[in-house]
Each structure stands twice: as structure tokens, then as C-alpha cells.
Amino acid sequence: METITTRVPDEIYQNIKRIEEEEKTERAEVIRRLLSDAIKRWKLKKALDMLREGKVTLRTAAKFAGLTYIEMLDEAEVAGIPIIYSLADLRIDLEVIKKEK
Numbered sequence: 001m002e003t004i005t006t007r008v009p010d011e012i013y014q015n016i017k018r019i020e021e022e023e024k025t026e027r028a029e030v031i032r033r034l035l036s037d038a039i040k041r042w043k044l045k046k047a048l049d050m051l052r053e054g055k056v057t058l059r060t061a062a063k064f065a066g067l068t069y070i071e072m073l074d075e076a077e078v079a080g081i082p083i084i085y086s087l088a089d090l091r092i093d094l095e096v097i098k099k100e101k
Helices: 009-025 028-054 058-065 069-078 089-098
Strands: none
Touching: 009 028, 028 058, 028 069, 058 069
């Protein structure tokens, strides 16, 4: 595990302190969870942006965001990103299903 040191505005510090008190947990654990959540949100946003721009497939976007194919499909729908599902995509999905059996 690595150590990160940073300065934060008083408002952020007070919010971290409040979470620490309410959750009855150590400050380091609160910060780790907050960072982890922020990274997950960033990855999802980045994956959706790449998908919207046509730079990646739905499957690649899902992998990047750490989501399942279906979860990414749901996220794309919520974000209003149209998904083009080709015959080649169907063939790939069928092969994956065959391998899982």
C-alpha cells in the first residue's frame, strides 16, 4: 500500500471528519472509500465518453469501467448513448455463451 499526502480545503476536511464520526471509522478508511468511489465514477464517465465517441465497443467500455456487459448497457441507456449491435457482436456473444456452458 502506498501513502498519499495532500492538502484539502477546510470544507472537505470538515466533511471527512463528519463522515468519520458518523460512520465510526478511521479517517484513513473514510478517505480510501471516498477515493475508491471517485475513481469508479471517473472510470464510468471515461468509458461512457469513449463509447459515445465510438472509440470503443460496449464490451471494451464495460471492461474499462469494471462493469458487466449488461451493467454497461444499462449505463449507456441512462446516458442516452445509442448502441449499435451488429451481427458480428451477436456472433461474439454466442461464442462467449458457448464457452460458459
